[in-house]
Amino acid sequence: MELDPLTALSAIGVAGYVALMADWVASDRFGLSNLQIRGFAPQPVASRQMYAEWPIGLELDGTYNNLGSFLERISKFPRIINVSAIHIKAKNDNSSQTIEASCTATTFVLVEAKPADAKAPGKPGAKTAAKPAAPKA
DSSP states (O other), rough: OOOTTTGGGGTTTTHHHHHHHHHHHTTTTTTTTEEEOOOOOEEOOOOSEEEEEEEEEEEEOOOHHHHHHHHHHHHHHHSSEEEEEEEEOOOSSSSOOEEEEEEEEEEEEOOOOOOOOOOOTTTTTOOOOOOOOOOOO
């Protein structure tokens, strides 16, 4: 699925967002080429008054510099993506991957305001349009 990152994510819904993020990670849009993805776990959407938070848990293996490059790419992405709950620990094996990292990447979606129910004219409680003032003689 290809979508401009500035497009309203509310139009594609949570399932579409998860598919989009999975596609971006798989196509290396975030610059993960030197990181191995061990986990990609969408988390529950958190609704706020004017926006919704759409988090995804990530588990990554690589080097400290690879992780830094990934975070730098995220910071320059056109959509706001917060990376939080970062946990980094050293790996004890003899591979070229020296760290294990886990974090939560969260993007924010504006919740579009629903139009107020306008009452039909002529019904009790309906608002009437202001009448123009009569001309003065």
